[in-house]
Amino acid sequence: MTVALGALLVASACGSGSDEAEDAATTNLVSDSEIVRLSSVMADIEEMRNHLSLTTSRMERQCMEDEGFFVHHEPPRTEEDFYVVYATPGSPPPQIADLPTSQEAAERGLGIKDQWIEYSAEDFRHSEIAPEEFVAQGRGYGEAYWETMNGHEQPDHSDLTPEEILELQEADPVAFGGCRGIVASQIYGVGAPGLEGIEPDDITSASAAPPVPEGLNLVAYELDFPTREANEVHRAWDECMTDRGHPSFPELYGMWAYVRSFYPDPPGTGSEQPWDIGQFDHLSVPPPADAPWDFDEAAEREIAFALDVASCADDVDYRAIMQHEWDQLTAAIVLEHETDIFIWRDQMEAALNQAQIALAE
Numbered sequence: 001m002t003v004a005l006g007a008l009l010v011a012s013a014c015g016s017g018s019d020e021a022e023d024a025a026t027t028n029l030v031s032d033s034e035i036v037r038l039s040s041v042m043a044d045i046e047e048m049r050n051h052l053s054l055t056t057s058r059m060e061r062q063c064m065e066d067e068g069f070f071v072h073h074e075p076p077r078t079e080e081d082f083y084v085v086y087a088t089p090g091s092p093p094p095q096i097a098d099l100p101t102s103q104e105a106a107e108r109g110l111g112i113k114d115q116w117i118e119y120s121a122e123d124f125r126h127s128e129i130a131p132e133e134f135v136a137q138g139r140g141y142g143e144a145y146w147e148t149m150n151g152h153e154q155p156d157h158s159d160l161t162p163e164e165i166l167e168l169q170e171a172d173p174v175a176f177g178g179c180r181g182i183v184a185s186q187i188y189g190v191g192a193p194g195l196e197g198i199e200p201d202d203i204t205s206a207s208a209a210p211p212v213p214e215g216l217n218l219v220a221y222e223l224d225f226p227t228r229e230a231n232e233v234h235r236a237w238d239e240c241m242t243d244r245g246h247p248s249f250p251e252l253y254g255m256w257a258y259v260r261s262f263y264p265d266p267p268g269t270g271s272e273q274p275w276d277i278g279q280f281d282h283l284s285v286p287p288p289a290d291a292p293w294d295f296d297e298a299a300e301r302e303i304a305f306a307l308d309v310a311s312c313a314d315d316v317d318y319r320a321i322m323q324h325e326w327d328q329l330t331a332a333i334v335l336e337h338e339t340d341i342f343i344w345r346d347q348m349e350a351a352l353n354q355a356q357i358a359l360a361e
Contacts, residue, residue, distance in 0.1 A: 030089075030331040038334045039090030041341065046088075048348040053207035055355040056183050060149065063179035067148050071137055073130050089334060093225070093326035095252045099313060105306035112259045113299040119266035119275060151177015175201040184208055186358040187351050194350025208355065210347035213340035216333070223329050226322075233321040240312035246305065247285050254284040259305060261287030262298040 030038075061072060100110060108114055118124060125132065134142065146154045152174065157165050176184055184203040188195055195210070202211050226234065234252070242248050249255055260275070269275040292298060313319060334341060 030328055030335070035089045035327045035331050038331050038338075039088065041345065042088040042334065043090070045341070045345045045348055048345070048352050049207060049209050052209055052348065052352045052355055055352065055359055056187075056208040059183045059186065059355065059359055060179050063182055064145070064149060067179065069145055069148060071134050071141075073134050073142070073145060089327045089331040091326075091330070093230075093322045096319060096322050096326075098256075099252070099319065100306050100310050102307065102310040102314065105310040106303065109299065109302035109306040110256055110259050110309070112256065112263065113295075113302055116263050116266050116295065116298075119269055122268070124268065147178065149179050151181050173204040175204060176206075180206065180208070183355075183358075187354045190354070192350060192354040192357075194346055195354065198347065208351065210344060210351055213337050213344050216337055216341075223333075225326065225329055227325045227329070230322055230325045233316055233318055236316040237312050237318050240315055241308060244308045244312070246308060249285060251284060255309065258285045258287065259302050262291050262293060262301055263295065264292045 057074075064072065098111070100108075129135075130142070134145075143154065157168075160168070175181065180203075181200065184200040187200075187208055188198050188203060189200045198210055203209075204211070238248055238250070247258070249258070265275045293301065
C-alpha cells in the first residue's frame with residue numbers, strides 16, 4: 001500500500017473513528033456542481049505543481065552534476081506524482097482511497113500479500129531508502145550532497161510528527177540555498193511575467209512551487225473531520241465487522257497493520273530493509289493469537305478479511321457518506337480562499353513556463 005505524504009498528513013490529524021468532532025455535522029451547504037468546479041480548479045493546480053516538480057528535479061540534477069555529484073540520492077523522475085497534497089473536494093477522504101471494493105478484495109485483499117511478494121524479491125529496495133550506489137558513497141558524501149542541494153545542513157526532524165514539521169516550516173520558513181536556491185533564482189529571480197512580487201527567498205518548497213496561500217498548508221488539521229455523520233457510519237461499519245468475528249477498528253488505518261501481522265517477515269527484511277515502515281505501521285489492534293501463518297494461508301485469510309471489509313462498507317454506504325462529508329468541509333475551505341487560490345494557480349502556471357524555459361537554455 002503506497003500512501004503519499006499528503007495523505008499521511010491528513011490521516012494523522014483526521015482518524016476515522018475519532019470522537020473529537022462528535023458534535024460536528026455538515027449539511028448540503030455546497031452543491032454537487034460547485035464541488036465539481038472547485039475540484040477541477042484544485043486538480044489543475046496539482047497537475048501543474050507535478051509538472052513543475054518534474055521539471056525542477058531535472059534542473060537540480062544538472063546543477064548537482066555541475067558541482068561534481070554524479071551519484072544521486074533519488075533516481076531521475078520520469079513521471080508526475082498525481083496525489084493531492086492539500087485538503088481538496090473530490091479527493092478521497094483519509095484512508096478511503098485504499099478501502100477495497102468487493103472485486104479488489106477478491107483479487108488482492110488489502111494489498112498486503114502483493115507487498116509481501118514485492119519485499120521478498122532479491123533486488124527489492126524500499127523506496128524510502130536511498131539507492132545502494134548512493135549509500136556506498138559513504139556518510140560524508142551524503143551530508144555533502146544534502147548541503148550542496150539545499151544550501152544548509154540537514155535538520156534533525158526524527159522526533160517530530162509530520163504536523164509538527166509543517167508547523168515548524170510555516171513558523172520559521174527557511175529559503176533554499178545551494179542548487180535548489182539556484183533553481184529558485186532561475187524561476188523567480190529573472191522578472192518572469194506572472195511572478196511579480198515573488199522572490200527566490202520566498203521559495204521553501206522542494207518543488208519550487210509558489211508560496212501556498214496563507215492558512216491553506218495546515219488547514220487540514222483544523223477540519224472538524226470526522227463529522228458526526230462520518231463517525232456514525234464508521235461505527236456502523238465497525239459493528240458489521242465485529243458481527244462477522246473480527247476485532248474492532250476504532251481507526252480505519254489499523255486494518256493494514258493488523259493484516260500485515262498475518263504474515264511472517266518477508267525474506268531479506270530487517271533493520272535496514274524493514275517490513276514495517278512509516279508513521280501508521282504500528283499495530284493498534286492485537287494480531288490473531290495463532291498468527292503469523294505461512295504465506296498461502298495468510299493470503300487466503302487476508303482475502304477473506306478484505307471481502308468482509310468491502311461488504312460491510314457497502315452495507316452501510318461507507319464510501320458515499322464519508323465522501324459527502326469530506327467534500328462539504330473541503331469545499332468550504334476552497335471557497336474561503338478562492339481568490340488567493342486562483343492567483344496561486346496563475347502563479348503556478350507562470351512558474352512552470354519559466355522553469356521549462358530555463359531548462360531548455
